[in-house]
Amino acid sequence: MANGHAPQRRMRADARRNRDRLLGATREAFAEHGTEASLEDIARRAGVAIGTLYSHFPxxxxxxxxxxxxxxxxxxxxxxxxxxxxxxxxxxxxxxxxxxxxxxxxxxxxxxxxxxxxxxxxxxxxxxxxxxxxxxxxxxxxxxxxxxxxxxxxxxxxxxxxxxxxxxxxxxxxxxxxxxxxxxxxxxxxxxxx
The missing domain is CATH 1.10.357.10 (Tetracycline Repressor, domain 2)
Incomplete structure (x- = not known):
């Protein structure tokens, strides 16, 4: 670590898929309901638990x-x-x-x-x-x-x-x-x- 920065961990394939599904579900929910769409609904649409949504997007x-x-x-x-x-x-x-x-x-x-x-x-x-x-x-x-x-x-x-x-x-x-x-x-x- 000569530059003083910790190495950035690569996202696991399943985590990357979850993130991509969450973003896709967010696009859909926001298009239908605006930016105040339910985060629980977004997680449900993405097929993940709400904790997974918050782990990617706090x-x-x-x-x-x-x-x-x-x-x-x-x-x-x-x-x-x-x-x-x-x-x-x-x-x-x-x-x-x-x-x-x-x-x-x-x-x-x-x-x-x-x-x-x-x-x-x-x-x-x-x-x-x-x-x-x-x-x-x-x-x-x-x-x-x-x-x-x-x-x-x-x-x-x-x-x-x-x-x-x-x-x-x-x-x-x-x-x-x-x-x-x-x-x-x-x-x-x-x-x-x-």
Whole structure:
């Protein structure tokens, strides 16, 4: 252990299968009932005991983080790609739409994300921070171009996206799409008063 880290144990094949079944059952349950779906129901769907669920995912936020990890990574990658977009404002709008779509994956996810952001010890906190950092790069580029107010922090953008996503849970999709545009319009610099 020259690097000072304990070697990471490989997961046994049966444990890996249980974990995969739990994630599949979670997708199904969250799609049907939102992020507040019963953990007991998820374990039952996966064909495992509730203790097995908790041994893999000690909290609901840990389960959500594992379920959303690939999507969060894809959003971070999309943000990187949008840095090459010819219009910094259009890039920000595109990223906001993608982030809202991600947050609307499951009913209740927007509230869970905001909750996870508020608790540094939450497993979901790192995913929220990754989304904020991804959005921050796109936001900073739009600010440098003068397309967005310079006083808008990335944490406010994250909160705004989550608010639009939460509202989108209650509204028809086309109305939720319009809300993203209104939200980004509100980030534009204020016209100078005479």
């Amino acid at each position: 909290t609901r936020h840990a389960l959500l983080e594992a379920l959303l990890r690939e999507q969060v990574e894809a959003l971070a990658e999309k943000a990187g790609q949008l840095l090459d977009h010819p219009s910094p404002l259009e890039a920000l709008v595109a990223w906001a739409h993608a982030a809202v779509a991600h947050t609307n994956t499951y009913r209740g996810l927007a509230a869970s994300m905001m909750s996870g952001l508020g608790y540094e010890n939450s497993e979901l906190h790192a995913a929220c921070q990754a989304l904020i950092q991804a959005g921050e790069r796109v936001l900073a580029r739009a600010q440098q171009a003068g397309a967005v107010r310079p006083d808008v922090p990335a944490t406010d953008l994250f909160a705004l996206i989550n608010a639009v996503a939460w509202a989108g849970e209650q509204l028809p999709p086309e109305q939720a799409e319009r809300l993203v545009g209104y939200a980004v319009d509100g980030l534009r610099p204020m016209p100078a008063r005479e």
